[in-house]
Amino acid sequence: MRSYGSYIAGSDFPSESWVYTVKAAAFLDDFMSNLKLKRELERGFRDDGHALPAVAARCALTSDAHLQEVLVRAREAAPVWGTFPIETRLRLGERVHQEVLRRRAEFVEVLVAEGHPRRLAEWEIAGVLQGTSPEALALSHRQLHEECRIGPRTLTLVRKPDGVVVLSPPQNAAASNSILGVPALVAGNTLVVKAPRSSPYGVMFAWREIIAPILDELGAPPGTLGLVCGTPNKILTQWLESPLVDDIFFFGGSERGIQLGVDAVTRGKKPVLELAGNDGCVVWRDADLDSAAEALTESFFGSGQICMVPKYAVAHPDIADELLARLTGLVAKIRPGYPDDPDVLLSPVMRADEYFTHLNEATAAGATVVTGGHRMEIDGTVSETGPFISPTVLRVDGLADARELAVVREETFFPLLPVVVPAVDHDGLLDEVIAFLNANRYGLRNSLWTGDPDVIDAVATRVHNGGLLKVNDSHIGFVPRLSTHGGTGLTGGPFGELNYPLLRTSHLQGISVATGVQPRTAVFDSAASREVPR
Structure with missing residues (x-):
């Protein structure tokens, strides 16, 4: 049995309360007995989950104090991680691709334990690999930074991170969808991921065992990544109310999501919505x-x-x-x-x-x-x-x-x-x-x-x-x-479009660096100096 605490500023925090993942195959064999097992483990009536083959993992429920602490540490890390060179942040995507490829079979088994049919688990991993492929990262590089020289000026279009991004993935394919948070990190944001209480195992495996060590390898500051688990409504409400949060990346139903988007904008936050499809x-x-x-x-x-x-x-x-x-x-x-x-x-x-x-x-x-x-x-x-x-x-x-x-x-x-x-x-x-x-x-x-x-x-x-x-x-x-x-x-709500999270969790800034420019001339003569077409 794997065991995951809340992950805050590079440290793991256990809890008195845990969510247990009982393998889906065990539920199909004997639903009521295994439901009873899960409830007894979560209520503390027994503590032998580590010895039971049917139990795949447990994940700590994050305390209120740690829910606040993870945002504080993310805010502290944001200005540091955001100034890391683009090449270093893109290296995160490269290393995630390499590690997911190396541990693909293990990742598939985690998803199968959660109940994903094996072939669909392989498809989900293929999507993660496609999203971190060399072609995808090359596109990300172009989207993040473009520079040219026109006359006496070097002109740059650069995307700047929004700051602290919080991500709530869906229950049905939580792990693979949560990895859409990687482009938000590549954009220079810090990230807090909420593992769904109903299916936390895959999310915690992907982020704690694969992505967190890569961030350490790259020298990312503590707080760049946080992982929590708990009651959805309570956590979403905290995110909406917290001045530490800049963007809310939400997966879920349309009715809930559209209202969340309205609430986020009202509070000066950017919603990134992945809702229902038809x-x-x-x-x-x-x-x-x-x-x-x-x-x-x-x-x-x-x-x-x-x-x-x-x-x-x-x-x-x-x-x-x-x-x-x-x-x-x-x-x-x-x-x-x-x-x-x-x-x-x-x-x-x-x-x-x-x-x-x-x-x-x-x-x-x-x-x-x-x-x-x-x-x-x-x-x-x-x-x-x-x-x-x-x-x-x-x-x-x-x-x-x-x-x-x-x-x-x-x-x-x-x-x-x-x-x-x-x-x-x-x-x-x-x-x-x-x-x-x-x-x-x-x-x-x-x-x-x-x-x-x-x-x-x-x-x-x-x-x-x-x-x-x-x-x-x-x-x-x-x-x-x-x-x-x-x-x-x-x-996707009123701002919906094909979603590149790197773009959706950043904002465009233009920069002009001039040499030898006279201010008065730049104001009055720049347009007039251009040749008028005949």
């Missing part, structure tokens, strides 16, 4: 249907409990039947199982009641269940109480009224994919589909399958919804240079 995928009449169907199965990865998987599709009426047939065949191969099984992509569903509410509303309105629609046990047998839900495909006929259905209109967090089929093809159908995408209140990412360059150009030019558009590609696969997160609307 991603669309359009399959046009000339699409490669085998590849498009394969991409749509990504909707069911993690049982749909990932914000960036496709949440709905729009299928051209000429190919809808064939696409659904191919999709159904692929969906039949997706099965439940233990998270360490490399062939398993489904996870237990936390919101089964919401699944059936959405399903029943849609079918009552005329949607057709193509496949799925029931709960399952771990071996795939149909069950009224199973922890898994069968991957479900709905056919929704008609584009105009589709968003009246909650399953199309809202983000869902279960394996339910509505495929919207417009009634007929006509000259204005592409315009209607583009308008449909843009009408989405969320805006994480969209994808398109077509071989027609004119369709690609129309969608790329006119779809303003979303932080990322992918064409003829995996919906969730990572690509060089383009960020993995960020979006518009209810996904």
Whole structure:
């Protein structure tokens, strides 16, 4: 059993109160017994967690005094770390890449213990590696500093750190998402990360065992990194009220996140919001249907409990039947199982009641269940109480009224994919589909399958919804240079866009260094001295 205290200014602080991580596989074998074990350990009724194979880790709950202390030490370190050379801070990204690569297998096992299916854990680590790749860091260098010489002046555009950044990752993929804090450090900020009380293990492993030693190696001052765990609302409230905090980097639901953004701005803080997604995928009449169907199965990865998987599709009426047939065949191969099984992509569903509410509303309105629609046990047998839900495909006929259905209109967090089929093809159908995408209140990412360059150009030019558009590609696969997160609307709030945390947690400053300039001349003659074009 690994044990993590709160990490403050380079020291680990244990606690009288701990959160224990019992391996997900143990819960699947015997939920009630292992829930009882977890509660007894956390309530102090037993202290033998270190001797139990089912217990993977424990993380200290941070005291009120230490919650304050970690911010004080971050504020003290901020002006020191912020003046470290850009090359040193970029070295942090390089070393994180190297160490995650070296310890990739170990990192995957940590995520599997938390309940991430092995293949998805490997995908998450691939995202961390892509975000710290040489291509990503080269882009970061250009974003941080640009210099040129014009006449008697050296002109510089440089991004300066905001100061103290606090980060609250999501519960469902906390560790990998929390590593988006690395670019905030590269930007010169100090950082406090809150490990979710429900899933702290991966976050503490990544930051305490991989990233904190690298910061020590680089000579970062104590306080550059802090790690805490505790009650979310209490910690977020403290962050909002504290004058020591500059930016709040928050992952979570849209309703809570948008209000948090308003509260942050009201208090003079910058919100960086990663909220819900309701991603669309359009399959046009000339699409490669085998590849498009394969991409749509990504909707069911993690049982749909990932914000960036496709949440709905729009299928051209000429190919809808064939696409659904191919999709159904692929969906039949997706099965439940233990998270360490490399062939398993489904996870237990936390919101089964919401699944059936959405399903029943849609079918009552005329949607057709193509496949799925029931709960399952771990071996795939149909069950009224199973922890898994069968991957479900709905056919929704008609584009105009589709968003009246909650399953199309809202983000869902279960394996339910509505495929919207417009009634007929006509000259204005592409315009209607583009308008449909843009009408989405969320805006994480969209994808398109077509071989027609004119369709690609129309969608790329006119779809303003979303932080990322992918064409003829995996919906969730990572690509060089383009960020993995960020979006518009209810996904990112009023400041939402493709999220480069290095940019979002820094501010642009211009610097002019002149030689031999006469002030009066610079004021009155600089513009007049330029040649007027004829």
